[in-house]
Amino acid sequence: MPGQASPVYLDHNAGAPMRPAVRDAVIEVLQDAGNASSVHAHGRKARGRIENAREQVAKLCGAFTRAVTFVSGGTEANMTALSPSWQDQGEPVYLDKLFRSAVEHPSVVTGGRFRVADQVVIPVDSNGVIDLEALEDRVSDADPSLISVMAANNETGVIQPLEGVGAIAAKYGHFFHVDAVQAAGRMPINMGLWQADAVTLSAHKFGGPQGIGAVVVRSTARVPSPLMVGGGQENWRRGGTENVSAIAGFGVAASAALEDLNKIDQMKMMKARLETGLVNTCPSLTIFGADAERLVNTTCFAVPGISAETALIALDLERVSLSSGSACSSGKVSVSHVLSAMGVEEDTARCALRISMGWNTEDADIDRFLDVWPRVVDRLNPDARHRAA
Incomplete structure (x- = not known):
């Protein structure tokens, strides 16, 4: 269009x-x-x-x-x-x-x-x-x-x-x-x-x-x-x-x-900018596995009060595709066994989203997400923008 x-x-x-x-x-x-x-x-x-x-x-x-x-x-x-x-x-x-x-x-x-x-x-x-x-x-x-x-x-x-x-x-x-x-x-x-x-x-x-x-x-x-x-x-x-x-x-x-593998440092910088933007937008946001070594391309996070299913629909309407951090079967989001094993409460696990970058991800893609994300949060749970971590 x-x-x-x-x-x-x-x-x-x-x-x-x-x-x-x-x-x-x-x-x-x-x-x-x-x-x-x-x-x-x-x-x-x-x-x-x-x-x-x-x-x-x-x-x-x-x-x-x-x-x-x-x-x-x-x-x-x-x-x-x-x-x-x-x-x-x-x-x-x-x-x-x-x-x-x-x-x-x-x-x-x-x-x-x-x-x-x-x-x-x-x-x-x-x-x-x-x-x-x-x-x-x-x-x-x-x-x-x-x-x-x-x-x-x-x-x-x-x-x-x-x-x-x-x-x-x-x-x-x-x-x-x-x-x-x-x-x-x-x-x-x-x-x-x-x-x-x-x-x-x-x-x-x-x-x-x-x-x-x-x-x-x-x-x-x-x-x-x-x-x-x-x-x-x-x-x-x-x-x-x-x-x-x-x-x-x-x-x-x-x-x-x-x-x-020669481009890992470049993706690390994109990931750091992405996660800084996520936290700045929502101080209450949780990044899962943040204290462990993680792949340079993957960020799994949750904002309290914003269900993954609702967020995915809102992001899709903005033409941004990512995934739930939960296991999906036939399009239905269920509680992740991974997050459950980590001791994450069910209400939080149902809010988990996953961003995963790859060989053709560019800085402009991260810019676009960080532009869209605050609008999505404002529509779904504006209090999340101001709640202390």
């Missing part, structure tokens, strides 16, 4: 816009025929594209190329890694329990292929950081098990002490999985430093295509049992004809995400 402001997208943790170079790569592959398992020229070309992308994703994680297994996305990646059945040095290993933090993504909260009775939840502090003493206490006398702790929380951006978790896993002979879906391009992924046996990724969180992800292992001698079985694709680790176009786009996005 004439005179209408351009839309602002600040919901990259839910899904980032596809990068132009990724789109070009996907379109190019879609124009070609060829099954990567075929031996003819078309098949060999498709195979070459997959292996090139595998190398690009491996570099993002500091892993060996053959350590990367392509799957359909982050959920399948987590389901694959969360298995009681692994191979270690060619021998089958059965893991007794799953130890996970209380703030994991829903795809990990379900426990993957572990029975509910075999799952143990580790508490977090008021910032959402896992309690390492509680973890060590619970795993110290356990049979070989799997520990699963995310690199950074999808709602709050809080970064977990992965070196500490990995050290505990190694000390007691446990396997260690890291859900790094939100980490890629926003913090370095260092499997060796973390002593992580597997990390999981999803391309669409950092500008790749939707519907493609990866399980990356530290050593091909220690791998989870396949979730999808059938043919010998992906070195027998994931059956099914490969999605060549999405995989090629994933590779391009992975290379770009690695380069994004």
Whole structure:
């Protein structure tokens, strides 16, 4: 419409816009025929594209190329890694329990292929950081098990002490999985430093295509049992004809995400300006996880008396897209299990909003939000502008 402001997208943790170079790569592959398992020229070309992308994703994680297994996305990646059945040095290993933090993504909260009775939840502090003493206490006398702790929380951006978790896993002979879906391009992924046996990724969180992800292992001698079985694709680790176009786009996005690490300081400045503006507008505002290390792109906050659902509608009318800090299902906002685990009262948790920046966020986007936000607050709860913290 004439005179209408351009839309602002600040919901990259839910899904980032596809990068132009990724789109070009996907379109190019879609124009070609060829099954990567075929031996003819078309098949060999498709195979070459997959292996090139595998190398690009491996570099993002500091892993060996053959350590990367392509799957359909982050959920399948987590389901694959969360298995009681692994191979270690060619021998089958059965893991007794799953130890996970209380703030994991829903795809990990379900426990993957572990029975509910075999799952143990580790508490977090008021910032959402896992309690390492509680973890060590619970795993110290356990049979070989799997520990699963995310690199950074999808709602709050809080970064977990992965070196500490990995050290505990190694000390007691446990396997260690890291859900790094939100980490890629926003913090370095260092499997060796973390002593992580597997990390999981999803391309669409950092500008790749939707519907493609990866399980990356530290050593091909220690791998989870396949979730999808059938043919010998992906070195027998994931059956099914490969999605060549999405995989090629994933590779391009992975290379770009690695380069994004050079821009972290710029995003830190945008985040600092954003959070200063939020607090100046509403002194009563709470930023969740503020006392912990957080991703440079993520701010989760709440203003008392302004429900997330109402705020999202008001912001959408202003053509500004962000997200509730709560879990959403079928468009309905529910209380976040993450904030509940942090001890946040239900009334406050229902007010939680999340701003998440990404590869194409500019200063102008933050300016626009900070211009719109006071008007939204004035309409929904003007007292919040003046209430003391």
